[in-house]
Amino acid sequence: MRTETPQAIYLKDYTPPPFLIDTVDLDVAIFDENTRVRSRMGLRRNPAAADPQASLCLDGEDLVLESVALDGRILAAGEYVLCGGRLLLRVELPEAFMLETVSLIEPDKNTQLSGFYRSKDGYFTQCEAEGFRRITWFLDRPDVMAKYTVTLHADKAKFPVLLSNGNPVASGSEGVGRHWAKWVDPFRKPSYLFAMVAAKLDVLREDYQTRSGRTVHCAVFVEPGKLDQCAHAMAALKKSMKWDEVVFGLEMDLDHYMIVAVGDFNMGAMENKGLNIFNTKCVLASPDTATDSDFQHIDRVVAHEYFHNWTGDRVTCRDWFQLSLKEGLTVFRDQQFGMDMHSAGVTRIQDVRTLRAAQFPEDAGPMAHPIRPASYAEINNFYSATVYEKGAEVIRMIHTLIGKSAFRAGMDLYFKRHDGHAVTCEDFVSAMADASGVDLTQFKRWYNQAGTPRLVARGEYDAAARRFTLSFTQQYPATAYERRLEAEGRKFSRGAYHLPVVLGLIGPDGAELPLRLAGEDKAVGTQRVLELREDEQTFVFEDVAVQPVPSLLRGFSAPVILDYPYAEAELTHLMAHDTDAFSRWEAGQRLATQILLRGIEAFQTGKGEALGWIPASYVEAIRTLLASAADPESDPALIAEALTLPSEVVLAEAVSGVVDPDAIHGAREALIGHLAAQLKGELLMTYQALKLSAPYSPDAAQVGARALRNTCLDYLAGSATVEALALLKAQLDEADNMTDSVAALAALANLDVPERQAALDAFLERWKHEALVVDKWLNVQALSSAADTGSRVRSLLDHPAFDIRNPNKVYALVRAFCRGNPRHFHAADGSGYALAADVILLLDSANPQVASRIARSFDAWRRFDAARQSLARTQLLRIQAKTDLSRDVGEVIGRALE
Numbered sequence: 001m002r003t004e005t006p007q008a009i010y011l012k013d014y015t016p017p018p019f020l021i022d023t024v025d026l027d028v029a030i031f032d033e034n035t036r037v038r039s040r041m042g043l044r045r046n047p048a049a050a051d052p053q054a055s056l057c058l059d060g061e062d063l064v065l066e067s068v069a070l071d072g073r074i075l076a077a078g079e080y081v082l083c084g085g086r087l088l089l090r091v092e093l094p095e096a097f098m099l100e101t102v103s104l105i106e107p108d109k110n111t112q113l114s115g116f117y118r119s120k121d122g123y124f125t126q127c128e129a130e131g132f133r134r135i136t137w138f139l140d141r142p143d144v145m146a147k148y149t150v151t152l153h154a155d156k157a158k159f160p161v162l163l164s165n166g167n168p169v170a171s172g173s174e175g176v177g178r179h180w181a182k183w184v185d186p187f188r189k190p191s192y193l194f195a196m197v198a199a200k201l202d203v204l205r206e207d208y209q210t211r212s213g214r215t216v217h218c219a220v221f222v223e224p225g226k227l228d229q230c231a232h233a234m235a236a237l238k239k240s241m242k243w244d245e246v247v248f249g250l251e252m253d254l255d256h257y258m259i260v261a262v263g264d265f266n267m268g269a270m271e272n273k274g275l276n277i278f279n280t281k282c283v284l285a286s287p288d289t290a291t292d293s294d295f296q297h298i299d300r301v302v303a304h305e306y307f308h309n310w311t312g313d314r315v316t317c318r319d320w321f322q323l324s325l326k327e328g329l330t331v332f333r334d335q336q337f338g339m340d341m342h343s344a345g346v347t348r349i350q351d352v353r354t355l356r357a358a359q360f361p362e363d364a365g366p367m368a369h370p371i372r373p374a375s376y377a378e379i380n381n382f383y384s385a386t387v388y389e390k391g392a393e394v395i396r397m398i399h400t401l402i403g404k405s406a407f408r409a410g411m412d413l414y415f416k417r418h419d420g421h422a423v424t425c426e427d428f429v430s431a432m433a434d435a436s437g438v439d440l441t442q443f444k445r446w447y448n449q450a451g452t453p454r455l456v457a458r459g460e461y462d463a464a465a466r467r468f469t470l471s472f473t474q475q476y477p478a479t480a481y482e483r484r485l486e487a488e489g490r491k492f493s494r495g496a497y498h499l500p501v502v503l504g505l506i507g508p509d510g511a512e513l514p515l516r517l518a519g520e521d522k523a524v525g526t527q528r529v530l531e532l533r534e535d536e537q538t539f540v541f542e543d544v545a546v547q548p549v550p551s552l553l554r555g556f557s558a559p560v561i562l563d564y565p566y567a568e569a570e571l572t573h574l575m576a577h578d579t580d581a582f583s584r585w586e587a588g589q590r591l592a593t594q595i596l597l598r599g600i601e602a603f604q605t606g607k608g609e610a611l612g613w614i615p616a617s618y619v620e621a622i623r624t625l626l627a628s629a630a631d632p633e634s635d636p637a638l639i640a641e642a643l644t645l646p647s648e649v650v651l652a653e654a655v656s657g658v659v660d661p662d663a664i665h666g667a668r669e670a671l672i673g674h675l676a677a678q679l680k681g682e683l684l685m686t687y688q689a690l691k692l693s694a695p696y697s698p699d700a701a702q703v704g705a706r707a708l709r710n711t712c713l714d715y716l717a718g719s720a721t722v723e724a725l726a727l728l729k730a731q732l733d734e735a736d737n738m739t740d741s742v743a744a745l746a747a748l749a750n751l752d753v754p755e756r757q758a759a760l761d762a763f764l765e766r767w768k769h770e771a772l773v774v775d776k777w778l779n780v781q782a783l784s785s786a787a788d789t790g791s792r793v794r795s796l797l798d799h800p801a802f803d804i805r806n807p808n809k810v811y812a813l814v815r816a817f818c819r820g821n822p823r824h825f826h827a828a829d830g831s832g833y834a835l836a837a838d839v840i841l842l843l844d845s846a847n848p849q850v851a852s853r854i855a856r857s858f859d860a861w862r863r864f865d866a867a868r869q870s871l872a873r874t875q876l877l878r879i880q881a882k883t884d885l886s887r888d889v890g891e892v893i894g895r896a897l898e
């Protein structure tokens, strides 16, 4: 039995590779029973190696080695050894040499979906982070960059499309019914960006003209019959190419840019140079099968992978500790793209919602880590909300601190210095500091310290002196991460963060006040960026004629928890008057949270149902919000966001002390029910007024209207009255798009009424041939608030529509249940924990990455009562007791139990 977290590797131990690989020539022959991979590599000793005499040790996993040849001479058995997944050469090596290996792999048996694997009608690769070693022997680390030539051979009828990175240079027929194709990638790249595909696929092709007049041949490959679902991804690709030219001056550098969609994929998509491989979920969309958020998500993921071409592929990471160098920066770039393409305010709100729902809990739990971790056991566990989403917030803070044009100059300098190289987060920050002249030394703490800082702010108005004094205190207690460093006897230091607070002051009439800080001659604007660097700092605003309400952290200018003692009336004031869309929304969320925290306490003491904790003023604020929808100037999408209460997961973070999932659920449902009852007329009127007659389009105006309409429907549905059921049924019958169908189905899935099963059955019958729609069918059931959800999810595991080998199905059903339905996952009888553990144990050997993602559901287990903790611990120990538990799951469970 494994008793502790698997062996870690450390950032401090980094050394340059002993050898460099300049060229790789791969010959890959695919047969039914296996695939033969011949690799010919040009190697030389690395002049920067720590040990100039080091021996050569190549990474390899699940490879059957047939032969090794050095400069054309086949090596004898004693001249190399295979040990612990490595190939060690025991011969004298010249300064530069050719090494040829021939190995067999079995992609049809590769259930991990890492390396070369089978999915439906084809073979696909996933090499990030360490999948290339599952294809051939290599120095499988990102600082070894080579030029690749690839020749693929396969059955022509079964696998007519043969692709790899770069340019197609030759192809032909061979043998009986077989064919081959040769690809050359002109750019040096790390092995994790390698890709190849052999499959039967349909393709949509379009050309893009770059601003310098070059033509890029774009192609989207999908499984046969799905061509009508590719147009949106293709349009997103071209928009991304244009945007990167305009905003960052970055042009596509290859003649071919290919996107291939595959139904079995562990993540969203992968930025392989010139040959992106995407989860079908992030490519395929038609109004019938995809929702508005799917359309927007596709825009963002296509953009993200495209932006990686520069931030990731042209300049890559020196080692995996630097993952946020490419991921934080690329998420920031796709966020900016989203804000430019869709509604800026709504995009920012949704991105912050994601951060709070996924990253804040991560930073507060056993897997807490800085955006650049100091150690890891399994790198796949660090494709995390922290590295991605908090990483993007860190880049955003640099953008805010130095300003847009200095940021652009910093990017230009970064590419000038590092194009074609594998670099570190320091290199990025140095480029930003050098280009802007701003000292970012202290800022680097964001890369080394874990945890969400708490920013305590207090305001004091002195009417006689017409002065408003704002004081800030930073709190950053040690997290599980620092506690572990301490236990290991490792040195670390913690200190105040350098962070921007964007703020304005709002007067009683709703107008923004001019801002003059003490010491300044005159007021400068109505919005300022305050820079915090100290544990405690005070800012004094002069000439403040009236008592203001401070609007703090506009646009969520720093990823912190703001503690400011707003009165409810002040929050309502900000909701109505703040000029920053994010801050108006934030004020509403803060107000709802304050009320709900009282409600949660009331539910815990049996006084919840009486609703005494809901102030009438809140109902009126929501009534005003709903009424504003009638104003043609209003943005329905923003109103929909404002009407959406903080989720149960976010509320659990706000609770201090023991988390009571039933009380959280009870309070939230009671507030929704009360608002629905009080505002029924307004909700119905808004619902009806927003009915669209135009044909479906995922444009901002229609998306906003549907979002608000379906939010109203959701409120109305909670009552389960005959009237509400009729609304839901009518929408299900009449909907001409998936957004409206699935919104009605999800609302109905919450209700314990006979209509529910009939609707679910009809939906499945209609969509059983569309895998991504079946995922939605599973998802609405996993997220249902109905009392029988736990047992229904358990029985869905055996439903023919579910497939545990398909990551999308596991995420749609199991992850959604465990991460998105806290009341049922944390059921008092432990059934939710048992379900998660069963799935983790079933998946651990087959697909450790997916198993590990489910295992993260236990992160918060210590925040619950003793009875729940004991049930969770039983399941954690049961998982830990599995023989040969994967490193992925072992690390997550080990840390949870530490």
Ligand code: 0A1
Pocket (backbone or CB within 6 Å): 126, 128, 129, 266, 267, 268, 269, 270, 271, 304, 305, 327, 380, 383, 849
């Ligand atoms: N680099 C990709 C995400 C990705 C990471 C790992 C994968 O397999 C383990 C697959 C994709 C991105 O940021 O889009």
Ligand code: ZN
Pocket (backbone or CB within 6 Å): 304, 308, 326, 327, 330, 331
């Ligand atoms: Zn990425």
